[in-house]
Amino acid sequence: MNIVNKLTIRHLKQNKRRTLVTIIGVIISVAIIMAVTTLGISFLDLMKRQTIANEGEWHVLYKDVNKEQLEAIKSDEDSKKVILTKDLGYAYLAGSQNENKPYLFIKAYNSEGLQNFPIELSRGKLPKAENEVVLSEEIVNNARVEYKLGDQIKLQAGERQITNQEGLLVLSQTDPLQTENGKIIETLEEKKTENYTVVGIMKRPEWEPTWSPGYTIITYIEDSKIGAEDKTDAAVILKKVNRSLYAHGEEFAENNKINKVYFNNNLLRYYGVTNNDNLNATLFSLSAVIMTVIIVGSVSLIYNAFAISVSERSRHLGMLSSVGATKRQKRNSVFFEGFVIGVISIPIGILGGLAGLSITFLFINSIIQGALGVTQKLEVTLTPMTIFIACGVSILTIFISTYIPAIRASKISAIDAIRQTSDVKLTGKAVKTSKLIRKLFGFEAEIGLKNLKRNKRRYKATVFSLIISIVLFLAVSFFTDHLKKSLVLSQDGINYDLQVSLNSKESADDVKLIQSFANLDNVTESNFTRKIRNVNSWIEETSITDILKDSVKNDKSILKDGKYPYYINLISLDEENLRSYAQTAGVEYEKLLNQDQFAAIVIDTIPYEDNEAEKFVEMKAVYKEIGDVIELNYMDTLTGKEEYLNQVVVAGLTGQHPMGVMPAGPGGLNLIVSEDVMEKIVGENNVMDIQTALFLKSSDPMETQEKIEELKESYMYVFNIYLGRQQEEQTIMIMSVFTYGFIVLITAISIANIFNTISTSISLRKREFAMLKSVGMTPKGFNKMINYESIFYGIKSLLYGLPISVVVMYLIHQSLMNSFSFKFTLPWIDIIFVIAAVFIIVGAAMLYSSAKVKRENIIDALKQESI
Known part of the structure; x- marks a missing residue:
């Protein structure tokens, strides 16, 4: 160590308070950088583990592959694990007490699938043969037939089908039960009969849609028994997850003549991988802006520790200059001071950042799990890259922070430094x-x-x-x-847990029964709505949304007398919810009760996913002013004729949606009115096509659903989207x-x-x-x-x-x-x-x-x- 460096260390020891303040400043700066980078990685790790716990782990899915294609998938150098999954179809559930779930949905996995998909056994074991099956607890609780381990069940599996204007349509597990006026209008085409032994009972799978018409049961599929003509789905867990997997998956599917390939974007986004160029640009630019802000903040914190005391230090540097120190030696003296402080501060800062996060996670984990119901804990996830980034950014920060004082120090003359004339x-x-x-x-x-x-x-x-x-x-x-x-x-x-709807012609007793569900135990919030369907309005071209204006420019035939046809959802809220909603929208509640001039709150700002631009857009649904009139027409579905219904005055404009009211798309409009106004409109025009619904939030949605199922009538429908x-x-x-x-x-x-x-x-x-x-x-x-x-x-x-x-x-x-x-x-x-x-x-x-x-x-x- 040369004499200048020795004097620098001695000077640091002499000025203990300033040195300590500088060290603390650097420690805080390093701790920030370490905490932020680790917090980001830990958050992504939590979301990744929670997604796997809910939906299973897979990255690429090849649909309907044959044996030859399956072998190619297994031989692919990027494949780590190959999960076989096959939907064997639907079978009637004997004694089902849930009218919306009359089926069993039979799904088969190979051994890899049973390990990597979230299947939580209550008792028994997982299937190890193709004639073994695991039932859901929901089946045991909702079927009149008592199922237990060791029972033999005979199932006739087939496809759900419905015929519509487009022809024959095969329905999947994501399609709800197709009904009309309380009657099932879909059919089950049985294809194959199988005998199964019940070997286990599992909890209801998280990945089963709540509105699906079939209770999921799990069976086994053996890789070696797949025939040359058999079709199955292959979900692949990759060795390395990076952005190239999209191009590789599509290229692989094309080379092996696989018609359908899907990517698990719900999971991949937490790896920081997406095939959306706009989303990539968003992530990279946001990261750049935020990291720049953090670095600048860190530089300022450390720079001030060096720069603010430069006048005090200048006398020391002037003394060095007076005894022959060169500009380079004076500059290096400041750099050496930064090096010493960095060697002390960076390890402490890294440990401090990790310790702070660990303590924080320890306190908030119970809160997060209790409030959100997540099964995974927020854990400090440390990677070599995280430490490298923290050290690299900290070293760069210290260098930048010391550079200007170092250059300034090299230029200080002995006389100016001693007299302090530069400061x-x-x-x-x-x-x-x-x-x-x-x-x-x-x-x-x-x-x-x-x-x-x-x-x-x-x-x-x-x-x-x-x-x-x-x-x-x-x-x-x-x-x-x-x-x-x-x-x-x-x-x-989605801003509710349960929906109870009535699609047939309602009676006063029906309405009273539905409204009574709001008083059930565990219900924390409710909203009773009535909606007139098949209503439209002709809106002036100058008032329509920008997206529709572009369409009109290309095709003027859409217009009628210079107006564009909007579909209208005319929705009434009960008194309590309407009063609260009116206050949110800044509308006097009494205005909405005026039956001489019907008033409505117009939801004029809506979220919308623009698939062409690959953006989520917040757009104006319509350009209207308070006091404008919107004429309403009713389309009779039997005669196909459009009849004048009534008109409403715009009492308020808002972007807030009441519970249960979903955003309308471009060319649609939600109008919120009072029950009195709705009754007046319905009474005068004898409108029949009305949907009555009660939307609920519950502290225990499953228990609330069970109570509603016990009380409801057969033509009432319950949807649990909790x-x-x-x-x-x-x-x-x-x-x-x-x-x-x-x-x-x-x-x-x-x-x-x-x-x-x-x-x-x-x-x-x-x-x-x-x-x-x-x-x-x-x-x-x-x-x-x-x-x-x-x-x-x-x-x-x-x-x-x-x-x-x-x-x-x-x-x-x-x-x-x-x-x-x-x-x-x-x-x-x-x-x-x-x-x-x-x-x-x-x-x-x-x-x-x-x-x-x-x-x-x-x-x-x-x-x-x-x-």
């Missing part, structure tokens, strides 16, 4: 202030402003720290809000935990950054404050000076920080626009919060730091050489 500007022009400042705020404010001008480097470092803190907070909060909005747009919009909604809420909630955790972390770091910068700056000004006190400045005057300095810091940082934040937020918005489309809006509440927080935090930091300075002895402070 303190004493020319009249440099410290000149406006006379207005003294008149408005007094002498103390002028002194405070002159202090800032005299110590421009410290002042700029503090302001820079504040600007970075403002940008960090606003960028991350904006990112969080828009990420949640994007997730909501990409989801199906699992689908739960999966959406899990995704949004877990993402919220991740992003809001990020906000808390960034906020804490920003506050620490400001306190660190200001406290260090105040500590370096001890002699300056002692001099002011020595010439007669009172404690009251000193406090006023500090307060005004705080105000100047806040105003200057906001003048720069807010515009920069807007630019960063716009870049984040543009990144999201690769996959979504909605307007850029400024988060005014967050901006107001930041403005208030800046002055509060700066004021608190200044008062805290100056309070310590006040206790210093004037003589000792004037003599002080180090901190």
